[in-house]
Amino acid sequence: MDLSCEENMQVSAGSTGRDMCVAGPDRALDRDPRLLGNLLALERFHALHTDYFQHVQIDIQPFMRKVVTTWMLEVCEEQQCEEQVFPLAVSYMDRFLAQRAISRQQLQLLAATAMLLASKFRQCHPLSVDLLCAYTDNSVQPHEVRQWEMLLLQRLNWQLSIATAFDFIEPFLARVPWGRANPLVRTHALTLTSVCYTETEFLLVPPSLIAVACITAAARGLRVRGSVSELCALTHTSAAAAELVARHVERVLARETQPQDPRPRPAPLVKQPTDTTQLPNTPTDVQDVHF
Template sequence: MDLSCGENLQNSGNSSNGRSVDMCVAGPDRALDRDPRLLHNLLTLERAHALHTDYFEHVQIDIQPFMRKIVTTWMLEVCEEQQCEEQVFPLAVSYMDRFLAQRAISRQQLQLLGVTAMLLASKFRQCHPLSVDLLCAYTDNSVLPDEVRQWEVMLLQRLNWQLSIATAFDFVEPFLARVPWGRTNPLVRTHALTLISVCYTETEFLLVPPSLIAVACITAAARGLRVRMSVGELCALTRAPAAAAELVARHVERVLARATQPPEPRARPAPPAKAPATDTTQLQVTPTDVQDIHF
């Protein structure tokens, strides 16, 4: 059997921002992506680790949905700045959601959980994991390295040491490899992965299966690029209802429009109206500040 390697070994281990960046990334394996066992195993993993209840209503007391939005957006910015592998961010968010579905924590511990989840995801998905000290520096040292190491063990125990979780990123390549328009439009993959990252920061997609998120984001990306496609082709791969995929795809488009909408300019405050001159014989109004009293 003839084996070939298409990786650029010269770029492996380059230094960027004071750390080693592994640029030796393998390309898509078409034989693997078309293997029917791949989708079957991904769907099995998806069902095994699916969230069935909204933990904001049944588990968490001190944490609100907007707090998760803030922390996950910060996690995405850290992963992008550190040039992490594509799978690190969605996997870290999945770890965090699975933990929050089991144990209630305080709002002061939410960023600590996000740091720990990124540490585990980077260890699992890339050759050069993020260091504990680097992640703590991103928190302005509000999180201590010893706390991260303690929470790393606790997070592993809560996850039952099951770190192989199917994310929406995992479904993109197999889906695009099985539709005729998937390989001819490389921008569809890039835009779909961007939309998936946005979805993982939104609590509205918390209970949506990763495969359905992938179908919806691919659909929204193809529509934005004016690529002729059919939602039914993607739904046939997962046996998901086409109506559900269309509903999620439209919601993804609304979220994208909301995220890209420029902020409204703040209106300038109107100048205070001048008080009319009062007659000197009229009694003065009782002052409300003690500094206005003249003894």
């Protein structure tokens, strides 16, 4: 049995001195036969069954979710959060929105609170409340985030362990013979998964199916010989359904990577602060993102 530690204990370049050590994949865990069963059970338990834009939310529109999730992704990337923080935060936000209607002015507050909870749950050094408020141009106040943290926990029934598509990537790649043929398959699959979590079209798609589709699309783009049927056999899903989602992932990627004409920024979702003399830099809007 290999008990060696492969973690890099060096502080990452450009960091502020805090430990940015991230553990690598645990191959023994990824190949454990109980892992997929537990993940699929979690997926079924926390599944979204209805489109909350049609049945719950009145003031919030799908494009607003796109803007705020893109902002969440950029914050997580800039703060070098662990890979699981972003999809978990989006999952928390979606499950809250499926239960309670809020105004568009509260959407970024909910997103910041979800990132706070996800970072506490998934990484050693959580994002601070003050930092998250700074990323909102101080339109969200620290006391609001702390109040909404308890509200979000209550709505989630304190069940923070939610299976995301990121959780399925490593187990899937460890169980197919071509999964380790090219290390870029994992990297590209995770990137595609992040894009899917910003798109409303994938709101009701199970995380395991998103993972299968993103791995398939990544392998296809890298010319890695792989079979979608092998991945579908792991989750007992239809190969036709997986291929349909994979094609949609490819269309979304093509849409996001095509050149875009400069356009005026949309009106902000939150109120603007009155003092603009010392505003921190914030992530760009979704309209300005070029993959």
